[in-house]
Structure formats: structure tokens, C-alpha cells
Amino acid sequence: MLTIAIISGLILASILWVEIIRDSYHALSHHWTPLYRLHVWHHKVFRPDLTAASEEIYRQAHWYNDVPEALVMLLLSFVPLWLGYVFNWPFFWVTGVGSLYTAFFLVCAVFRGLGVAGIDELTDITHRPGQFESLPAEWFINRTYHWRHHFDDQKAYYSGTFALVDKILGTALSLKGKTIAITGASGTLGLALLTHLDRSGAKVIALSSKNEPITLDINGQQQTIKTITWQVGQESELSQLLETVDILIINHGINVHGARTPEAILQSYEINAFSCWRLMELFFTTVRTNKDIACKEVWVNTSEAEVNPALSPLYELSKRTIGDLITLRRLDAPCVVRKLILGPFKSNLNPIGVMSADWVAQQIIKQAKADFRNIIVTINPITFIAFPIKEFLTSWYFKLFSKKSNH
């Protein structure tokens, strides 16, 4: 048993190693001019629908980019073999699988360079044209994920097979140039998110239920940003605007604390749950093209009250409702939906919160750039265990006992 575990571990590590080399070589190609001169051929060749601009450039791109990349991978694939030999690892020779794996990619790249018929359909799967059938994958790179490297931001989405390097570099989601709208914009977290998203290069839009325009501290100067007034119950009035939005952050919320009147029930569910759900559904209707599927996202600020007490029953009930509705709708969502699972931070809603909204906003953005679909920022260790278990079980329960609609 131990022998199988050691052999499997070494084989997997040798493959992971060459994939890390591949992604590092790719990232370097975008930051070091001599390599970029070769790599740029790979970018020149594809149109936004992923058809090749010319068969000749397609073949040339393989000689200039894919073949040298695979040769570097092959050379460095011998490092684990050499280390294993020097340090006398048990079964070190199985790390040679990494070299065989790389040799396969090298042969495929050479065949594509030679123009062997049908080889690109079989081996160049992240560059196939056609309608996207799935959302950008979280761990294993698919066409939708890779499309963003070509047409969203060439200085992000470097990973070729596993998303590990992008997650480590924080390049698994680019916010540069994205139009991001945030509800609850005049609130404590709303303002902090707007500020840090602006610093990340996004074009921010404040969605506020108040009439005052929102100002942010941008490079030490107070600047008024685009502010749209909206009201709970009138979500449909935002439909035109949402067409132009890449990422919608649903962040508004209230806490009625100890109240349990019919009015408090209505208000809590309407603001914390149903208006969020209506906005999310409205945003889904704006996802139509391949570009929308690849780039549009919704982030919903639910709260760690999904799994922990918040000493406010109606807050917990309404937040758990929206949390479960997202888990249900995420099963067939047309774009990426992230949950923000936040612990107590100091704000108008929670004056005794322990974290600062500024720090929370920075952590949210950091985790989003690593493509975490459930972004947990809290000081409560229980949430890091309880939330993933609850999300996994609820999601499977919903998957098994509900059906996808055909319309």
C-alpha cells in the first residue's frame, strides 16, 4: 500500500513539476521581450472566435512557441530524476513519467508545426472554435478559461493545464478594465471595495439606495464616481445598466438585530434575500455571448451567518435563504457566481465588528484573483471547516433532488 502511495505521489509530482515549468515559461514569455517575440506568434494567430487567422501562422506559432516551451519542459523534467538519484529516493526512476508526459507534448507540437491533418483537433483543445459549453473551470483549464488569456488580459490566465500557477500568482482573474458595479455602495464595505477595485484597475460603478453621489479617495484626491440610484423592488430598472457590467457585486444588506415583528421579517427577507436573488437573475439574462460566459460574474455577500450564529435570528434566516438560493442557482448559472462569506467587521451594520472593512475588501480581491468561488474572510476558524462541508452537502442535495429547466 505504502509502495503504491509513494509511486503515485512521485508520478503526480513529476507531472505537476513540468506543468509548473510550462506555466512559468508562459508567464515569463509575457514579461521578457526576447521570449515574447517568439510567443507573440501564438497570440497573432487566433481571432476572438478562436479560428486561426491563417494556417501558415498557426503552424509557424508552434515552431516559435509550443516547441521551445516543450523543450524547456523536457530539459527541466530531468531535475526530479536527478534529485532522486543523488538523494537515493525510493522508486525515484518513476519520476521519468514527467519526461515521457512532456515528450508527448513535444511530439504533438512538432506534428502541429508540420501541419499533420487532424492533430490540432485532437491535441490543441483549449483553442478550438465554437460556442462555450461550460464556465471558466476552477482547477483544470478549459477553452473558456484560456480564451480570457487571449482576449481579456494577456498578462493573466497563464496556466495551461492546472490553474495552480495562476492561483499562486493571483492571475486567475483579471480585474483590469472590468466594469464592476456594487450595491450597498455607500456602506462601509461598499466604499472599501470600490476603493480597492479602482486601485486594481477596474472601472467601478456605485449602486446606492441613497441620492448622494459617491466619492472615493483616489491617489489622495476625493473623486466622485459614477453613481446610480436604485431601490429594492425596482431591480428591473437596472437591466440596461447591467448589460454593460462585467462583474456585479451584490453587497447591500440590513440587520434588524433582535426584532421579530412581521415588518422586520418582511424587510429582512426582501432586502437581504429576495432583492439579491432578483438582481442575480436579472444579471444572468445579460449573459449571451462567449465573451459574457468567459468574463461576466456575480459576487454575492452572504455572510458567515450561513453557518454560524450572528445573535440576530432574522439576519441569519435571511442570509441563509440567499446563501441556499445561490447554491441552488449556481448549479446552472450562465456565469461564475462567487459567495463572499465574511466574519464580523466594523461597519454601520456591525459597530462592534473586529476586522476592518478595508482589510476585508483587500482579502476579498486577493481571493477573487486566485479564483476562489467561495471567498471566506473571518477570524472564526469554525467557518473554514463548517462552510465548505455545508456547501458541498447542500449542493449535492440540490443536485440530486432538483432538475435543470429546459427553458
Ligand SMILES: NC(=O)c1ccc[n+]([C@@H]2O[C@H](COP(=O)([O-])OP(=O)(O)OC[C@H]3O[C@@H](n4cnc5c(N)ncnc54)[C@H](OP(=O)(O)O)[C@@H]3O)[C@@H](O)[C@H]2O)c1
Ligand atoms: N459588518 C459585518 O460584520 C458583516 C459580516 C458579514 C457580512 N456582512 C454583509 O456585508 C454587507 C455590507 O454591510 P456593511 O457591514 O458594510 O454595512 P453597512 O455599512 O450598513 O452597508 C450596508 C449598505 O446596504 C445598503 N442598504 C441598506 N438598506 C438598504 C435598502 N433598504 N435598500 C438598498 N440598499 C440598502 C446601504 O447602501 P446604499 O445606501 O448605498 O444603498 C448600506 O449602506 C451586507 O450585506 C452585510 O450583511 C457584514
